Amino acid sequence: QVQLVESGGGLVQAGGSLRLSCAASGRTFSMYAMAWFRQAPGKEREFVAAITWSGGSTYYADSVKGRFTISRYNAKNTVYLQMNSLKPEDTAVYYCAARAGSTYYLRQNEYNYWGQGTQVTVSS
Secondary structure: OOOEEEEOOEEEEOOOOEEEEEEEOOOOHHHEEEEEEEEOOOOOOEEEEEEOOOOOOEEEOOOOOOOEEEEEEHHHOEEEEEEOOOOHHHOEEEEEEEEEOOOOOOOHHHOOEEOOOEEEEEEO
16 A cells, blocks of 8 residues: 655746655555646646656656656655746646556556645746
């Protein structure tokens, strides 16, 4: 079992930056691939970024490529999402997700564990 708690969301102006954190419980965090998803008002939840259990490989949605960076620090059971050059269309609730195994997937139904989400609002 893994419990996930996101933090770091907030209100920021367009062009600004935020760093989201997702703290995981349990001693086997390093055995989970991790991902970030987001859900904007009135829209379906969508994939943002993912990382393998070792951190050696990452993948990004086209909409955030070059602006967002996913990373993890297994010794602290934490995964991060550094978000730069934020745009109003990045406004959403951001969720971290975990799945057992080394490989990440892009579909949300591949992930077994979810956090409660953290709100990110980007003003124009």
